[in-house]
Amino acid sequence: MSIRKTFAFLFLVLLAVPAWAQRGQEKVRRAPRLDFPEQAPSLAAAKARWSRNLAHANPSSLPFQRGSSRPAILLTGYWPPSNEAVRKFSPDPVQNPGGWQGSNWEGRGYDLYAYFPEFNPPDCSFCGRGSGDLEVDYQDTSLDFWPIADTLRPIAVITLSRGFLDNSWEVEMNQYNRLVWYDDYLPPFQPTPAPPDSDEAAGFLRNSSLPVQDIVDAVNQANLGVNAAVCWTGDGGGFLSEFIAYHGVWYRDPLSAPPDPNWCIAAGHIHVGGRLDWPTAEAALEVSVRTVTDYLDLVIAATVCQPDLGYGGPGSAQLAVCGDPLATGGSAEMLVWDGVPLGPGFLVGGFQFSPTAWNGGLVVPVPIHQQRTFVFDDEGRWAGPTVPGGLGLFSYYIQAVYPDASQSLGYGFSNAVQLNSLP
Structure with a gap:
């Protein structure tokens, strides 16, 4: 399987519709009991992460x-x-x-x-x-x-x-x-x-x-x-x-x-x-x-955010992906906020950057390679899947689109984010 096909397959998993999609997102991240004290946050672990991420610095990634x-x-x-x-x-x-x-x-x-x-x-x-x-x-x-x-x-x-x-x-x-x-x-x-x-x-x-x-x-x-x-x-x-x-x-x-x-x-x-x-x-x-x-x-x-390409609106939703550079051993967290509380949404993704007009906004990842349905929580937030690193040297574009009755054509659009995967 080629690197590009492997990358595409993993993003299919990333964007696949989960069984609980219509149930909304839990608001609280689970905090596990620490069986071993060395799992606790520490300066040494934070410094090691910073050193590793510095080695994978990507000019297109943005400091937090x-x-x-x-x-x-x-x-x-x-x-x-x-x-x-x-x-x-x-x-x-x-x-x-x-x-x-x-x-x-x-x-x-x-x-x-x-x-x-x-x-x-x-x-x-x-x-x-x-x-x-x-x-x-x-x-x-x-x-x-x-x-x-x-x-x-x-x-x-x-x-x-x-x-x-x-x-x-x-x-x-x-x-x-x-x-x-x-x-x-x-x-x-x-x-x-x-x-x-x-x-x-x-x-x-x-x-x-x-x-x-x-x-x-x-x-x-x-x-x-x-x-x-x-x-x-x-x-x-x-x-x-x-x-x-x-x-x-x-x-x-x-x-x-x-x-x-x-x-x-x-x-x-x-x-x-x-x-x-x-x-x-x-x-x-x-x-x-x-x-x-x-x-x-x-x-x-040690924290970088994947490039924000803009193109948001109408609507107030924001999308960000921040964490490690997307190199082997790294990962980043995805969050959409300021959406419609308890309303549905769609995370769309694709390999091409081609902003295209649709229902009053611009859809950036066209053609759409994959989409995932989600539901905002009662604060208009959705914590998306963790984005893995080390999938190869490619860019992938994502954006959130969601029904919004307050907009003239019925839809809201978040900004688009460019995911820069590294080896």
Whole structure:
């Protein structure tokens, strides 16, 4: 079989209609339990991917770009010292009279924002619910967290809370969608709904996507008098710590694909030892954030997007394919967004670039070699199949076309993307 025929066959598989096509796309990517710690995200793995992808750099591929503004990192705290560790990154002048210090922090290209409740006294031992943002209460935490996250659209989320009464810095690996939690301080005492993530079964596990071991190593090497460790097999404790920890990774998981305009690369939780003084907790937090930004830099640098050829419209849908260069061992994720919620669509593909007028728009891959039917989710998104690399030296053109009653001729058209496959 020729290389071109092999390439065509594999794209037939890529675009073939699945049995569940009319059921829509699941909104959440599954997060498997890590059987081996070496499977966790790490600086070493990110650097190896960056080096490999640099060797396969394609002039027609585009470096990943995430809008014109600096990406945000969301930090949250609960009982002290976790809230004090992040205080200087609060944009609230009442909570942080010294002024917000998160703008382009240390010149790293990220803005840091922190949110947390206040307690009386501030150095409380038995702290209770607190007051303000993210009170230690299931309903209040959810009501506050989602608007904050939806406004910031952070590229990373680090939630913190007080852990054991020692000098620990415990980076959690596992967060569960629990049916039953420890009671909080005011009725109804339990999350509503319970489990909080109604799209998943009770007990569903979401893992941290932070570079957990690298954070621990960096904090221990900083000689702060902090005992840092990863909790590989335990859980977050079943109280508000694990509840907000689950929220952080829950926010990130459906936005984990590089083509997403709100790409969130990493999220996870840190338990802060209750005997750490506030300056030490702040210093350990800074070491942790530096490690995370180093990791983000490597992931972003290793990510390329296949060329956007334009030709979108009418309609607002956007198509992107981002990830590795499409060489052997690489792959990229496909996403269509801003389509018609719960409406059908067609992913069309072909080997020729020949924009042709049809029903008010331009279909780029003509003649159409293959098409795949899909259904947008309730947010007008569809996560397409992973695009494999190493299929040979060819280009293939794809575009999404979908019925759209708001258009004069009844159809919407995404932009076209050129997939550049490499050996």
